[in-house]
Amino acid sequence: MTFNSNAEEIRHYMRELLNQGGEYTVEQIKTYVHEKSGKDFSNGTYAGAMRDLIDRDPNYHIPRRGIYAAKNQHPSSDGDIFTEIIRQTLREVDEACKVDISKYTVSELQTLQVRSAKIKEALNALLNQQ
Numbered sequence: 001m002t003f004n005s006n007a008e009e010i011r012h013y014m015r016e017l018l019n020q021g022g023e024y025t026v027e028q029i030k031t032y033v034h035e036k037s038g039k040d041f042s043n044g045t046y047a048g049a050m051r052d053l054i055d056r057d058p059n060y061h062i063p064r065r066g067i068y069a070a071k072n073q074h075p076s077s078d079g080d081i082f083t084e085i086i087r088q089t090l091r092e093v094d095e096a097c098k099v100d101i102s103k104y105t106v107s108e109l110q111t112l113q114v115r116s117a118k119i120k121e122a123l124n125a126l127l128n129q130q
Contacts, residue, residue, distance in 0.1 A: 006041050010049035013037060018060055018070040022088045026050070026066055028095065086123050093119050 003009040013033040017024060024032075030046060033039075041049075050068065053060055061071050097116050101109060 006039075006045050007049035007052065009033075009037055009039075010041060010046060011053045014050065014053055014068070015057075015060070018068060020087065021070070021084045022091065023063060023067045023069045024091075026068075028091065029068060083127065086127050090120060090123050093123070 001012070003012065010033055013036045014029055016036070017029060017032045026046070029050070030041075033041070033046075054062055054068070059071055061069060063069050093116055097112070099112070104112070
């Protein structure tokens with residue numbers, strides 16, 4: 001996909017993430033954009049692109065300081081609500097796995113990896129049941 005600017009690319013991937021539902025921190029958005037684009041953008045570029053999206057597109061908002069979300073994400077049934085809870089929990093488990101490895105032994109890191117893998121596996125199994 002070709003973009004006319006870095007800001008346009010950030011907004012594209014930000015919309016893609018926010019449209020999945022849920023609320024996201026700036027760091028979660030930056031991580032997602034980096035994973036999708038493979039590029040590192042400056043903090044200023046992110047700030048401008050994110051602000052532009054919120055100012056120009058009524059489908060997105062900032063529910064709390066530092067948190068971004070799509071306005072039109074209202075689950076239509078209890079099943080949708082639980083699906084979103086599971087997806088949000090999966091994102092939080094991924095975020096929790098980003099630790100300063102210098103504080104842990106190899107054994108402790110392996111334990112953390114095993115535990116997070118088990119949690120993710122169980123949550124994905126719940127998603128697949130719906």
